[in-house]
Amino acid sequence: MGSLESGGVSFKRDSNNLIRSYSAVLFQMFLPGSVVEKSELGFSPWRGVELINKDLLYLKEVGGLDFGEGIKFEPLKLLQKFQKENREMNMSFTNGTLSRFPYRKPQLALVLADLLVDPQQLLMVTVATALQETGYIIHVYTLRDGPVQNIWKSMGFPVTIIQISHKLEIAVDWLNYDGILVNSLETRSVISCFMQEPFKSVPLIWTIHERALAIRSRQYTSSWQIELLNDWRKAFNRATVVVFPNHVLPMMYSAFDTGNYYVIPGSPAEVWEADTAKALYNDDIRAKMGYEPTDIVVAVVGSQFLYRGLWLEQALVLKALLPLLQDFPLDSNSNSHLKIIVLSGDSTGNYSAAVEAIAVNLSYPRGTVKYFAVDSDVSSALSAVDLVVYGSFLEEQSFPEILVKAMSIGKPIIAPDLSMIGKYVDDKVNGYLFPKENLKVLTQIVLQVISKGTLSPLAHNIASIGKSTAKNLMVLETIEGYATLLEKALNLPSEVALPKSVQEIPPKLKKEWCWNLFKAFLNSTHEDIALKSSKYLNKVEEQWNHEQRESSGLIAATDDSFSYDIWKEEKNTLMLNTRKRREEEELKDRTDQPRGTWEEVYRSAKRADRSRNDLHERDEGELLRTGQPLCIYEPYFGEGTWSFLHLSSLYRGIGLSTKGRRPGTDDIDAPSRLSLLSSSYYRDALGDYGAFFAIANQIDRIHKNSWIGFQSWRATARKASLSRIAEKALVDAIETQKHRDSLYFWVPMDTDPRSHLRRDFWSFCDAINAGNCKLAFSEAFKRMYGIKHDLDSLPSMPEDGDTWSVMLSFALPTRSFLEFVMFSRMFVDALDAHMYDEHHRSGRCYLSPAKDKHCYSRVLELLINVWAYHSARQMVYVNPETGLMKEQHAGQEPQRQDVG
The missing domain is CATH 3.40.50.2000 (Glycogen Phosphorylase B;)
Incomplete structure (x- = not known):
C-alpha cells in the first residue's frame, strides 16, 4: 500500500465506518443528540475548555468524536527510498574511487x-x-x-x-x-x-x-x-x-x-482567484445572499479535513461570538444586523442540521446563524463577509488555504495560535490570534474588532497588511x-x-x-x-468509451463469424496448402529455371519470403539494398525510439528486444540471433554492442554488403545524423575507395554536450565514467592479455587537436567490422568478468555515481577509437551536414600496441 496507509497517514477508527466525500477523506458526522457510546473529551485539542453555558452541556454527552489529531501526511516510503539511495551513493568501492567532473x-x-x-x-x-x-x-x-x-x-x-x-x-x-x-x-x-x-x-x-x-x-x-x-x-x-x-x-x-x-x-x-473574485463580485453578492448594507457578516470557517469533532469546535466558537449580540439590538421584525455564516465543504444535510441545532441551543435569534456549503467558489462567499474567524483547532501541516483566500480578499482574520498559523500571522499586525485553550480571549478580540456595529479602523488596517502578507505567502x-x-x-x-x-x-x-x-x-x-480539467477528463472518457465499443464490437463480430470447428478446418486447409507450395518450390529449385524478367524475379522472391517464418526480417527493403556498397544499421530499444529511425533503403533497424520492434518493417530481431540479449541484464549492459554481436553472428545470412555502418537513434534526435548530401558523399567515397580500409564517423567528441571544453580522449572518458575509465580499460586489457605485473597497460591516444568518434555512429568495411567484433568481444568478456559480481548483485559499479543498468555503455562507446587507432586504420570525420571529409590523427604513428 502507499504512503497514505502504510504509516504515512493514520486515522482514528471506531465502530462507526469512515465515509468519503468529494473534498477529502471525511469522517461521519454525528448530529447533536445522536445516540452514541459516551466517551471523555480529554483527547481534544481544546482540552481544558469549560462549557460554561448550560445549553452546551449536552455536547459533553456526545461521544465517539475525533478531533483530527491523527490526520497527518508523511511520505514514508518515498523518504525511505531517498535515504537508501543516499546511503548507496556514499558507499565506497574496493576497485576505485568515484570522482565528479563539472563539465556541464x-x-x-x-x-x-x-x-x-x-x-x-x-x-x-x-x-x-x-x-x-x-x-x-x-x-x-x-x-x-x-x-x-x-x-x-x-x-x-x-x-x-x-x-x-x-x-x-x-x-x-x-x-x-x-x-x-x-x-x-x-x-x-x-x-x-x-x-x-x-x-x-x-x-x-x-x-x-x-x-x-x-x-x-x-x-x-x-x-x-x-x-x-x-x-x-x-x-x-x-x-x-x-x-x-x-x-x-x-x-x-x-x-x-x-x-x-x-x-x-x-x-x-488562492491570491489569483481572490483578485479575480474581487473584480467579478461587488456589493451585489451581499444582496444575493440576503444581507443588507448595514449588516455585519462574520464567517466561521474551518479545516479542509472534515473530522467528526469539527462541528463541536465551531460550536465553541459560536458560543464565544454570542456577546456580539449586545451591540446589535433586534429591529421591529425581531431581526439582528449581526449575521454569522458557517462555511464548510460538507454538502450533506448533517452539518447544516448540526449548525442549526447549535444556534438554537445557544439562543441565537432566528436567521442570525446560517450554514453555507461551498464547493469550489469559496471566494464569492468570502467576498460578502466583513470578518473571518477560523474555528478549527487542528494542528495542520501547512497554512490553511481558506485563510489565504480571506486575507487576499482583504478580510481581517481571527485564528487560534496554532503553530502553522502563528508562523505567518503576527497578532494585531496582519491578523488576530487567540489561545485555543482560552476562548474568552476570542470574545475579547471580537468585541474589539467590531465596535458599535462596525469594523474598527485598526481591523481595516490589519486586513490591509494581511492582504500584502498573503500575496507572497509560502513562496520560500x-x-x-x-x-x-x-x-x-x-x-x-x-x-x-x-x-x-x-x-x-x-x-x-x-x-x-x-x-x-x-x-x-x-x-x-x-x-x-x-x-x-473537467473538459479534459470528458475527452479522455469519450476516447476510452469509443475504444471499448470498438473492442467489444470486434469481439462480437469475431464470435459470430467463427466457431471452433470452422477455425480448425481453415487451419488444416492452410497447413495443407503451405506444404504443397513448399514442395513445389523445392522441386523447382532442383531444376534449371530461366531467370525471366525483373517483375517475375521480384514476384518469385516475394512468394518465397511469405513462405518463411523469419520474424518479418525480409521485404522489399532487402531487394532495394541489394547492390548497395553500404548498409547502416540503427540499433534501438523500445517504442520511444521509433520516431528517430530512418525508412530509406540505406538504413535498417535492429531491435534489441522482440517486444519493442516496429511493426510492418524488415527490422532485425537481435535476440533471435543472439540469445544473450534475451537477458535484460546483458541487453542493458551491452547496449548497442548487443546489436554488433547479433549481426556478426552468421553475418552472411542478413548482411551482404561490402561495407557496414551503424548510427545511434540519439544522433538523429540530436540532429547529428547524416543528411542526404552526407549520405551521398559517404557512398561515393566508399565506391571510389577514396580512403580504402578506413573508419568513417560523423558524431565527433569535441561537439558532445557532455563536454563543452576540448578535452583529450582519456580525460573525456574519465569524465563520463566517474573518473574510472582508465582503470576499467587497464583492468580489462590485463585480463585480455594475461598481464601479471603491475605495468601500464593503457594504450596511448594522441592529443593533436583532432577529434574522436562518440555515440557509435560510424561505417567501415564488413571484414574490418568482424575484426572489431572479435576484439570487442574479448574486451567485453574481460570487463564483465572484472565487474559482474558487484554490478549484478547491487546494480552499482565504479563507472557511475548511482545505480546504472547501462554501467559499461560509456566505456564501450569509446572502444571503437582505441581499436581503430591502434590497428592503423584511417579515421575520417564526415561532416553530417555538408559531407566534407577530413582524416583525423593523420600525422600520428600509433605505438603498435596489440589491441586487435
Whole structure:
C-alpha cells in the first residue's frame, strides 16, 4: 500500500465506518443528540475548555468524536527510498574511487499542458527562475501555445511546442535530460511516452493541482470503469514523485497512491482567484445572499479535513461570538444586523442540521446563524463577509488555504495560535490570534474588532497588511521544496556539476512570486481550472468509451463469424496448402529455371519470403539494398525510439528486444540471433554492442554488403545524423575507395554536450565514467592479455587537436567490422568478468555515481577509437551536414600496441 496507509497517514477508527466525500477523506458526522457510546473529551485539542453555558452541556454527552489529531501526511516510503539511495551513493568501492567532473550543468525538461495565463504558469515561472539560478538548464515543452510563451522566452527559457502524431508519438529524446518536471493532469499524453522504453527510467516529477480526477475516480469505481481507473493508476505509478500543493489532495487521490506522493505547500492560486473574485463580485453578492448594507457578516470557517469533532469546535466558537449580540439590538421584525455564516465543504444535510441545532441551543435569534456549503467558489462567499474567524483547532501541516483566500480578499482574520498559523500571522499586525485553550480571549478580540456595529479602523488596517502578507505567502517553502526534492530525486551523471544548495538561492527569488512578469495579464479573465480539467477528463472518457465499443464490437463480430470447428478446418486447409507450395518450390529449385524478367524475379522472391517464418526480417527493403556498397544499421530499444529511425533503403533497424520492434518493417530481431540479449541484464549492459554481436553472428545470412555502418537513434534526435548530401558523399567515397580500409564517423567528441571544453580522449572518458575509465580499460586489457605485473597497460591516444568518434555512429568495411567484433568481444568478456559480481548483485559499479543498468555503455562507446587507432586504420570525420571529409590523427604513428 502507499504512503497514505502504510504509516504515512493514520486515522482514528471506531465502530462507526469512515465515509468519503468529494473534498477529502471525511469522517461521519454525528448530529447533536445522536445516540452514541459516551466517551471523555480529554483527547481534544481544546482540552481544558469549560462549557460554561448550560445549553452546551449536552455536547459533553456526545461521544465517539475525533478531533483530527491523527490526520497527518508523511511520505514514508518515498523518504525511505531517498535515504537508501543516499546511503548507496556514499558507499565506497574496493576497485576505485568515484570522482565528479563539472563539465556541464544539469538539464531539466519542464512539460506544460499549455501556455495560457493562469496561476500555475505563475508558480512554474517562479520555481524555474529560482532553479535556473542554482545552476539548472531548463527547456520548456508545451502541448499548446499561448501568451505566456513570451514570458518564458524573456526569462531565457527555450520553448518547444510538442507535436503529437495520431499514434501519440512524440519526437523528443528525453534521455538528454537529467529529470523531467510535468505539470497538470492534462499532460497525461506526454507521460505515456515515459511509460515506454528507453524512457522508463528517466526521473519524472509530476505536479498535480486539480481535484477533478479524484472526484471522477469515485464515479469510475461505481460505474465499473475499472480499466480506465487502472490506466490512470499506471500513469501515477510511472512518476518518480507525484507532487501536490497541499495536504488534502494526497488523501483525495489515495486510490492512485503507490507510495510516491509528496507535498510542496504553497501556490499563488488562492491570491489569483481572490483578485479575480474581487473584480467579478461587488456589493451585489451581499444582496444575493440576503444581507443588507448595514449588516455585519462574520464567517466561521474551518479545516479542509472534515473530522467528526469539527462541528463541536465551531460550536465553541459560536458560543464565544454570542456577546456580539449586545451591540446589535433586534429591529421591529425581531431581526439582528449581526449575521454569522458557517462555511464548510460538507454538502450533506448533517452539518447544516448540526449548525442549526447549535444556534438554537445557544439562543441565537432566528436567521442570525446560517450554514453555507461551498464547493469550489469559496471566494464569492468570502467576498460578502466583513470578518473571518477560523474555528478549527487542528494542528495542520501547512497554512490553511481558506485563510489565504480571506486575507487576499482583504478580510481581517481571527485564528487560534496554532503553530502553522502563528508562523505567518503576527497578532494585531496582519491578523488576530487567540489561545485555543482560552476562548474568552476570542470574545475579547471580537468585541474589539467590531465596535458599535462596525469594523474598527485598526481591523481595516490589519486586513490591509494581511492582504500584502498573503500575496507572497509560502513562496520560500515552494522554491526550497522543489530544489530539495530535485536534490533527492535526481542521480546526476559524473560529468554533471552539482547545483547550488538550497541555502545559496538568492533571497530575493524566495520573497515573492513573479507577479511583475504577469502584470499585463492580471486583469484578464482565464478559464476556470476546475472547468478546464473537467473538459479534459470528458475527452479522455469519450476516447476510452469509443475504444471499448470498438473492442467489444470486434469481439462480437469475431464470435459470430467463427466457431471452433470452422477455425480448425481453415487451419488444416492452410497447413495443407503451405506444404504443397513448399514442395513445389523445392522441386523447382532442383531444376534449371530461366531467370525471366525483373517483375517475375521480384514476384518469385516475394512468394518465397511469405513462405518463411523469419520474424518479418525480409521485404522489399532487402531487394532495394541489394547492390548497395553500404548498409547502416540503427540499433534501438523500445517504442520511444521509433520516431528517430530512418525508412530509406540505406538504413535498417535492429531491435534489441522482440517486444519493442516496429511493426510492418524488415527490422532485425537481435535476440533471435543472439540469445544473450534475451537477458535484460546483458541487453542493458551491452547496449548497442548487443546489436554488433547479433549481426556478426552468421553475418552472411542478413548482411551482404561490402561495407557496414551503424548510427545511434540519439544522433538523429540530436540532429547529428547524416543528411542526404552526407549520405551521398559517404557512398561515393566508399565506391571510389577514396580512403580504402578506413573508419568513417560523423558524431565527433569535441561537439558532445557532455563536454563543452576540448578535452583529450582519456580525460573525456574519465569524465563520463566517474573518473574510472582508465582503470576499467587497464583492468580489462590485463585480463585480455594475461598481464601479471603491475605495468601500464593503457594504450596511448594522441592529443593533436583532432577529434574522436562518440555515440557509435560510424561505417567501415564488413571484414574490418568482424575484426572489431572479435576484439570487442574479448574486451567485453574481460570487463564483465572484472565487474559482474558487484554490478549484478547491487546494480552499482565504479563507472557511475548511482545505480546504472547501462554501467559499461560509456566505456564501450569509446572502444571503437582505441581499436581503430591502434590497428592503423584511417579515421575520417564526415561532416553530417555538408559531407566534407577530413582524416583525423593523420600525422600520428600509433605505438603498435596489440589491441586487435
